[in-house]
Amino acid sequence: MGYLKKDAPKEVVEAIQRIEDRADECFRPLGLFTYPADLIIWALLVGGIRMVEREIMHRGDNTPDLSATLQNVSRFVPVAIKWALNHGRPPAAPTERRWTRELAAKTEETLGVAHEYSTFESCFPMWHRNRNLAELVAPTLVRFTAPGTARNRQVSAYQKGARPKEGSFKAVRAEKAGRLPTAGAADQRRKAKHMPRGPTSPIRSIHQMCGRPFQVPFEAFMDLTQF
Numbered sequence: 001m002g003y004l005k006k007d008a009p010k011e012v013v014e015a016i017q018r019i020e021d022r023a024d025e026c027f028r029p030l031g032l033f034t035y036p037a038d039l040i041i042w043a044l045l046v047g048g049i050r051m052v053e054r055e056i057m058h059r060g061d062n063t064p065d066l067s068a069t070l071q072n073v074s075r076f077v078p079v080a081i082k083w084a085l086n087h088g089r090p091p092a093a094p095t096e097r098r099w100t101r102e103l104a105a106k107t108e109e110t111l112g113v114a115h116e117y118s119t120f121e122s123c124f125p126m127w128h129r130n131r132n133l134a135e136l137v138a139p140t141l142v143r144f145t146a147p148g149t150a151r152n153r154q155v156s157a158y159q160k161g162a163r164p165k166e167g168s169f170k171a172v173r174a175e176k177a178g179r180l181p182t183a184g185a186a187d188q189r190r191k192a193k194h195m196p197r198g199p200t201s202p203i204r205s206i207h208q209m210c211g212r213p214f215q216v217p218f219e220a221f222m223d224l225t226q227f
Contacts, residue, residue: 002133002145012136016127019142023120026113027083032106037088039095041081046099047107048077062176067161072115079121080114 003012027033032040055069123144126132135143146153163171 002135002143002147004130004133004147005127006130008134012134015136015139016134016142019140020120020124022140023117023124026117027080027087027110030106030110030113032103032110033084033088035089035103036092036095037084038091038093039097040084040088042097043099043103043107044077044080044084044111047104047111048073051111062173064171064173071161072118075121076111076114076118079118080110083110083114 003009005013008016032043035043051073052066052069055066059065123132127134127144131146132144133147135145137143146156158169163169165171
């Protein structure tokens with residue numbers, strides 16, 4: 001049985017609070033937080049971009065899956081950035097930013113945990129404000145539901161971007177915008193002279209085109225968590 005917080009028995013409220021407290025500590029065993037905070041944030045941004053690029057590669061650049069990926073990445077990357085700002089090591093200057101296999105693996109792990117945790121950032125606040133019902137399924141498992149009729153939940157789903165596959169309200173995606181006019185052959189040859197040669201990563205390409213390591217002031221990342 002689900003309860004609003006104001007109507008829940010004391011033992012249910014205490015059990016759900018223990019679950020929330022445990023969830024809030026989920027970042028502590030992550031290996032990424034042994035790095036300086038500025039390097040962590042750079043890695044998280046690169047990792048989020050890689051997720052978007054992978055989705056485009058697999059399913060295209062104008063699909064519902066890509067829209068969902070963009071929405072999800074925009075939610076859980078800032079969650080992980082807040083962890084870095086609040087719990088990472090102090091920024092080290094200058095910090096060499098190099099994308100290695102070890103850093104990539106730890107970044108993927110952190111983004112995965114942040115993805116799972118980001119759901120709690122809406123469920124638990126809504127429970128505390130008596131907007132969600134909470135059902136204690138087991139001592140460490142809680143199920144949240146939105147009160148109301150089936151129609152209320154249908155409207156909520158529609159506002160979140162979910163659409164029926166048929167009928168008057170079925171999903172209709174906007175047509176993909178056409179490509180901008182391409183430059184002439186002479187312009188392309190002139191630009192090619194200044195592009196880096198040989199296989200390289202997107203990040204390294206930026207470094208080479210800038211002529212020096214790409215540095216972003218640490219304070220610039222603070223705005224990403226103001227939401």
